Amino acid sequence: MIALIGLVAGVVLGFVLEPTVPLWLQPYLPIAIVAALDAMFGGVRARLEGIFDEKVFVVSFVSNTIIAALIVFLGDQLGVGSQLSTGVVVVLGIRIFSNAAAIRRKLFGA
């Protein structure tokens, strides 16, 4: 519930403040967001499976976003940034789908 409120509050704040993404963050923010979405879906799934742990959620959320951004950063340094960010998005996308499928199974039993 608090997470949902936080999400809504964040969206509202974003619309009210209209922030500009700083230049150095621009390549990494989209990947970090996808990683965070993955962590969020994972959290919902864990909650529905009854194995949710706030500490695990917070740590995985933070570490996932940082690692995703780091991978893209490393890729940029190596000159394969765009390919690597595509790879990261694909992997995270697969995880989001499998988490969504698990959530769906828990909710609808199908």
Next chain:
Amino acid sequence: MTAAPEPDDAPAERPPRGFAGLIDLLRPRTTWGQLAGGLLCLVLGFAVVAQVQSNKRDTTFATARQDELVGVLSDLGQRSERLRGDLRELEDTKGDLERDVQGETALEEARKRATTYGLLAGTLPAEGPGIEMLVTDPRTAVRSVNLLDGLQELRDSGAEVIQVNDVRAGAGTYFLDAAGGIEADGRLLRPPYRFLAIGDPHTMTTALNIPGGVVRTLEAAGAAVSITPRTRMAVSAIRSR
């Protein structure tokens, strides 16, 4: 999965399943962990909106990477350089025409244009750097389509004036298979076929030699091809029509 710890971390009472579980999910619980999760979700929502907004502002270049941008920039630089050159030339012409009362420059200009068009149409002999391509065909395996390919490849690679044996190639040049050779614009060409093309020798040689290109096809058909770059050569054949 992401936030899933080992199963033995599971609490003793299992939460209700299905939609009851969903409602249970929404029940507010105020622990520090929950607050931290809420804070993270706040950051997530904020970041999503920020990213979406910044994407909306300019979609073309915001997502482009550095090397792509450098490519775009250098393309633009080259183009503006070329256009500036054109502009300078045209300004010069304009100045000449304005200064010129007797119509001398206009005449000169018209003559120059007539020469250019004459070269392109093939009604004037030409001279300049280019290549000579000699296609020897001991087994008479070369078809008209091969010669046409060669002509097109030369045109594509920037040849301005082309002569095949004693036929000057123009816009309407055609090739037909004929007994004992190939007919071009109504004249019979007998092997070996000799292409003279005026243009940039390096570009034309590269274009002819690409894998799967004209030279490879001809060699596969059994013909021998030799290409000689020339710093100066004359194309003397002209088209009467």
